[in-house]
Amino acid sequence: MHQNLDTLEDLNLNVDTYIISKDTVEEQKILYDEIKRVFGESLPILADPELKVIDKMGMKNGDIAYRGYGMLDSDGNVIFQTKNDHWGEQFDQTLNEIEEEYQNFMSE
Template sequence: MNVDTYIISKDTVEEQKILYDEINRVFGESLPIISDPNLEVIDKMGMKNGDVAYRGYGMLDSEGNVIFQTKNDHWGEEIDQTLNDIEEQYENFTEK
């Protein structure tokens, strides 16, 4: 898929650095992390849960419109299913 991929987190820059480094250590590469301390993007995505974010994934189009979002605490453990869902959602969006 020809998409930009990011992790969006409320975490501090220091906490994000730890996460980035751990992902890089385990997988040999990581993703850019966007800081969203006020949960603005997270809220727009429908992923705000009080003063924290739900775990999950989603997609925005180039205009910033939400294509889909999925709340799932286990998306990483179910990575094959997660990737299939993202690919299916992307294909449905690009066919329109």
């Protein structure tokens, strides 16, 4: 498994990367700090307390969000989403799927 978030940048995708969370600011700070501790850096966290973006992405699970990842185009349309509690533990697989979905989108 890659232990560095720079790997996302190494994919050379023209994308911005964020964490979207319903969590409170205090909870987001804990998450940010833990990601930074494990990976040496973290990602910006966007607050979605009403789960609007999370719902649009098909990641809403009642009043919480599924864990996973996905991609929106510049118009806010969902390109893909994957529900996966273990995406971080399976980081190489996660990166492969992101790259494949991005390349499929770009070739359309």
